[in-house]
Amino acid sequence: ELERLQRGWNAPIYAFFNPDPQIEYFNGRRAHVFSCVAKSCKAKGKSPRCVNRFVDTADASSTSNLRKHAKNCWSEVVVKGADETKDVKLARAIVAKSGLANASITAMFERAKGKGVVTYSHTQHTKTETKAEIVRWVAENMRPFKIVKDRGFQSLMKTGRPGYYIPSPATVSRDVKKVFVQCRQRIAKMLQVSQLSNNK
Ligand SMILES: [Zn+2]
Known part of the structure; x- marks a missing residue:
């Protein structure tokens, strides 16, 4: 079931979190636990890197908490840059170079947008x-x-x-x-x- 859900996680915001969330139970309620991929996560608390999302609520596919966390760790501008790629795979590849300063990540998002990166099918033309x-x-x-x-x-x-x-x-x-x-x-x-x- 997780796999089926994961296929729907196409928004670039997911690029700032581990693609495979942990499944944990809180008071019997199942939650996906997304882990922030920032080298130095800026969140505080008991398990700072983690953003929990309950599966049994209407918010099961809401990205607002992920977004809030990512903006805190990476800045509003970086998150906006990721959004604009409209491509979670591309955004993930760029975020993966997280040794980079936010400014260079933003620049990479900017370049990716300008190029309108073309992808090719694995299937031959008819x-x-x-x-x-x-x-x-x-x-x-x-x-x-x-x-x-x-x-x-x-x-x-x-x-x-x-x-x-x-x-x-x-x-x-x-x-x-x-x-x-x-x-x-x-x-x-x-x-x-x-x-x-x-x-x-
Ligand atoms: Zn974080």
């Missing part, structure tokens, strides 16, 4: 996806259709997966025209709609 990606690439970057026959491109695409489908220049040309026609129709429709509403 034929249709490959065709769509190539249409987009060729159109956006104004590549000639015959680039798909380029030796270097073919080598990059097919090394390690020699069966990888690459469409012919004729197919790419046909697909680009098809997408162009569809796009033109869509824009025409949008213009009509906006004209209609302007005439009202």
Whole structure:
């Protein structure tokens, strides 16, 4: 059950705590005990590093106590930086370098945000996806259709997966025209709609 819950913990705030909380019972009530990963935790009390979250309440998925703790240990700015990555794995990787000063962690969050870090699927494209990606690439970057026959491109695409489908220049040309026609129709429709509403 813990595993099922953990999959829902996608908010970057979890990056400031051990990904595997302890399960403890307080007066018979089950709680997840999140442990702060800060090198020097600033919290006080009996078990300062720990943030308990009871499983049986409406707050079972509330992150407000985690947030409060993290802001105290890392600062408001760092927590905000983590939030902005919208990616708990990325945030965790950055927080893991916790030997760093808050300022450098903030800078790393800032850079990650600017780059809009692209992640890639482990699954290979389907034929249709490959065709769509190539249409987009060729159109956006104004590549000639015959680039798909380029030796270097073919080598990059097919090394390690020699069966990888690459469409012919004729197919790419046909697909680009098809997408162009569809796009033109869509824009025409949008213009009509906006004209209609302007005439009202
Ligand atoms: Zn702490």
